[in-house]
Amino acid sequence: MGPSGCGKTTLLRILAGLETATSGQMRIAQRNPDKPLNSMVFQDQSIFPWMSVRKNISFGLECRGVDRKTTRAVADRYIEMVGLGKFADAYPFQLSGGMKQRVSVARAFANDPEILLMDEPFAALDEQNKLLLQEELLRIWEGSNKTVVFITHSIDEALVLADRVIVMTAHPGTFKEEVEIDLPRPRRIAELRQDPHFNQLFAQVWEILKDEVAKAKEREGYSFHRRERSALDDESHMVM
Amino acid sequence: MSSTAEDYRVATDQNTAVTEETVPRARRERRRLPLSPDRLRSLLGLMSPLALLLLWEAGVHLGLVDYRFFPAPTAILAETWDMLRSGELVRDMGWSLSRIFVGFFGGGFLGLVVGLSMGLFRPVRLLLRPIVSAIYPIPKLALYPLILLVFGISETAMYFTIGLGTFFMVLINTQAGVLNLDKIYLDVAKNYGASRKDYYLKIALPGALPLIFTGIELGMGMALLLIVAAEMVGADAGIGQNIWTARDTFQIEQMFVSFFLIALLGYLFAELLAAIERRVIPWKREG
Numbered sequence: 405m406g407p408s409g410c411g412k413t414t415l416l417r418i419l420a421g422l423e424t425a426t427s428g429q430m431r432i433a434q435r436n437p438d439k440p441l442n443s444m445v446f447q448d449q450s451i452f453p454w455m456s457v458r459k460n461i462s463f464g465l466e467c468r469g470v471d472r473k474t475t476r477a478v479a480d481r482y483i484e485m486v487g488l489g490k491f492a493d494a495y496p497f498q499l500s501g502g503m504k505q506r507v508s509v510a511r512a513f514a515n516d517p518e519i520l521l522m523d524e525p526f527a528a529l530d531e532q533n534k535l536l537l538q539e540e541l542l543r544i545w546e547g548s549n550k551t552v553v554f555i556t557h558s559i560d561e562a563l564v565l566a567d568r569v570i571v572m573t574a575h576p577g578t579f580k581e582e583v584e585i586d587l588p589r590p591r592r593i594a595e596l597r598q599d600p601h602f603n604q605l606f607a608q609v610w611e612i613l614k615d616e617v618a619k620a621k622e623r624e625g626y627s628f629h630r631r632e633r634s635a636l637d638d639e640s641h642m643v644m
Numbered sequence: 645m646s647s648t649a650e651d652y653r654v655a656t657d658q659n660t661a662v663t664e665e666t667v668p669r670a671r672r673e674r675r676r677l678p679l680s681p682d683r684l685r686s687l688l689g690l691m692s693p694l695a696l697l698l699l700w701e702a703g704v705h706l707g708l709v710d711y712r713f714f715p716a717p718t719a720i721l722a723e724t725w726d727m728l729r730s731g732e733l734v735r736d737m738g739w740s741l742s743r744i745f746v747g748f749f750g751g752g753f754l755g756l757v758v759g760l761s762m763g764l765f766r767p768v769r770l771l772l773r774p775i776v777s778a779i780y781p782i783p784k785l786a787l788y789p790l791i792l793l794v795f796g797i798s799e800t801a802m803y804f805t806i807g808l809g810t811f812f813m814v815l816i817n818t819q820a821g822v823l824n825l826d827k828i829y830l831d832v833a834k835n836y837g838a839s840r841k842d843y844y845l846k847i848a849l850p851g852a853l854p855l856i857f858t859g860i861e862l863g864m865g866m867a868l869l870l871i872v873a874a875e876m877v878g879a880d881a882g883i884g885q886n887i888w889t890a891r892d893t894f895q896i897e898q899m900f901v902s903f904f905l906i907a908l909l910g911y912l913f914a915e916l917l918a919a920i921e922r923r924v925i926p927w928k929r930e931g
Contacts, residue, residue, distance in 0.1 A: 420835050421834070422835060440836075442835070443836065444832075444835045446828055446832070448828055450828045450829070450831075450832050452832075452846075452847075452851070453928075454850035454853070454925075454927045455846075455850075455927075463832075463836055464837070466842075466846070467833075467836050467837050467839065468837060495926065495927040496927070497928075
């Protein structure tokens with residue numbers, strides 16, 4: 405978590421190999437070299453409009469040259485898991501926003517990477533859809549126990565999903581503080597919200613985040629001015 | 645789309661007129677009524693050309709239209725029959741079609757490959773863009789004399805001319821189609837480890853298909869235009885040659901038969917392309 409513009413997305417894109425860091429180094433332990441290192445779930449609509457749901461979910465496997473039969477079996481398993489069984493052959497234009505994001509999540513899980521990278525995947529969804537998808541994500545994740553790096557704006561979402569919440573500072577975005585989320589698993593979102601410990605953690609994270617949000621606000625005028633002057637995205641100046 | 649609304653209004657008027665009758669009669673009437681909105685629409689589309697042909701025919705008979713330049717449609721129809729029977733029509737069309745297909749497919753395929761490459765890879769784009777921008781605006785017919793010198797008066801010269809015209813139409817539109825793709829799809833491809841082949845076949849080609857079809861349609865029109873002009877000078881058979889000969893021998897009916905033939909080909913190609921397009925782009929039904 406971190407205030408807007410602190411470089412959360414840039415950090416994730418560097419991890420995903422989509423951006424090169426200007427300085428610093430990154431180390432990722434790869435336990436199984438046969439698996440892809442990471443798969444990203446993007447914030448915006450990112451499933452291919454020209455592929456059916458099944459084709460979209462098969463994308464990673466097909467790129468890796470996994471044989472047809474296995475690909476189909478894996479894809480179908482994840483299609484069922486995200487509840488799109490009836491839509492396996494549908495095209496994205498026939499799906500709602502929540503369904504599209506389910507396809508995106510399923511595509512990443514089906515690729516079976518060491519690490520899943522998620523960039524506010526549910527931010528564009530309405531509240532109810534968001535809750536449903538969070539529950540689904542928890543369910544799928546609990547079956548896989550993968551490392552997930554998940555970016556979010558929402559403290560609620562962070563507490564519900566995470567084991568550790570890392571708060572980043574405002575510009576330049578660096579590590580500020582880590583909070584261990586020791587809520588028991590498997591988690592049920594509705595129950596969690598009544599848990600007094602949940603509220604305690606919420607207050608704790610917000611306390612850490614608050615200063616940074618204020619700082620980011622103060623900087624806004626300055627960085628806006630600078631963005632005007634240079635074409636460079638403010639976020640790309642982040643110090644790692 | 646405004647015409648659709650109009651069509652509907654016409655159709656509804658018809659229905660109201662029917663229901664105003666006595667009930668049993670109206671029921672009989674409605675069952676006999678062959679005009680579903682769809683049929684009415686296609687009927688309306690037929691009306692203007694039919695009216696024009698009728699006026700034309702009447703004009704010739706009344707001496708209002710100079711039949712030497714604009715022979716009566718019935719005379720043209722008779723000539724079509726003669727040319728069909730003599731085999732001339734089929735032969736000429738065969739020549740022209742074979743030239744169109746070789747040139748069109750050759751040029752179109754190359755245009756597709758180069759267009760995809762230019763859209764996908766910046767260095768390729770930077771390298772080729774100046775040449776493409778320089779040659780694209782030159783009318784291909786302006787180059788025809790040079791092409792004739794290089795290849796001689798031959799089938800190759802015609803293939804090349806048509807190929808050149810199609811090549812640029814398909815290239816420009818394919819490139820635009822790839823460049824128009826949301827950058828996020830390329831990010832996904834990269835993150836999921838797409839190979840070069842995947843970039844071409846899974847991302848660029850299907851993603852750019854709607855614009856590629858625009859390019860193919862324009863290329864088809866270009867091919868028809870070029871074949872006729874090219875055959876006038878550089879061939880001894882074909883639709884274009886037929887038109888030219890008709891001028892020399894003042895056989896205007898024959899000329900008009902060729903006009904109608906070209907129009908028919910253009911129409912058939914467009915319909916064929918539209919059918920293929922619906923089939924290969926099933927995901928583009930959003931509107």
